[in-house]
Amino acid sequence: MENVFEEQVKSELKSMDQRLYDMEEKINSIDTKLTQVIDAILGNPLTKQGGFVKEIDDLKAKITALEKKVEKHEDFKKKVYWAAAILGVLVMGAEYITKIFANLTN
Numbered sequence: 001m002e003n004v005f006e007e008q009v010k011s012e013l014k015s016m017d018q019r020l021y022d023m024e025e026k027i028n029s030i031d032t033k034l035t036q037v038i039d040a041i042l043g044n045p046l047t048k049q050g051g052f053v054k055e056i057d058d059l060k061a062k063i064t065a066l067e068k069k070v071e072k073h074e075d076f077k078k079k080v081y082w083a084a085a086i087l088g089v090l091v092m093g094a095e096y097i098t099k100i101f102a103n104l105t106n
Contacts, residue, residue: 039051040052041053
């Protein structure tokens with residue numbers, strides 16, 4: 001009877017040991033995958049390359065550059081409109097003056 005009890009305890013300990021080993025393997029697998037996810041998000045800290053965060057920072061820099069270019073384009077457009085308006089006023093003024101001069105000489 002005592003021998004049967006010892007055998008049950010030994011088999012239970014082996015089973016518990018196997019389950020513990022399986023859990024350790026799964027935890028190691030989860031740790032590896034988590035490290036890969038962190039590297040994908042933040043990039044590799046050793047090589048300072050890659051990562052979703054770096055890509056977002058690059059996109060922010062590109063958006064800022066594009067905003068500056070659009071602002072310069074808008075300023076140029078305003079200058080062209082003002083120049084066209086001034087030129088139109090000058091042409092209309094010159095036409096008015098020439099009509100007055102033409103009426104005076106007739």
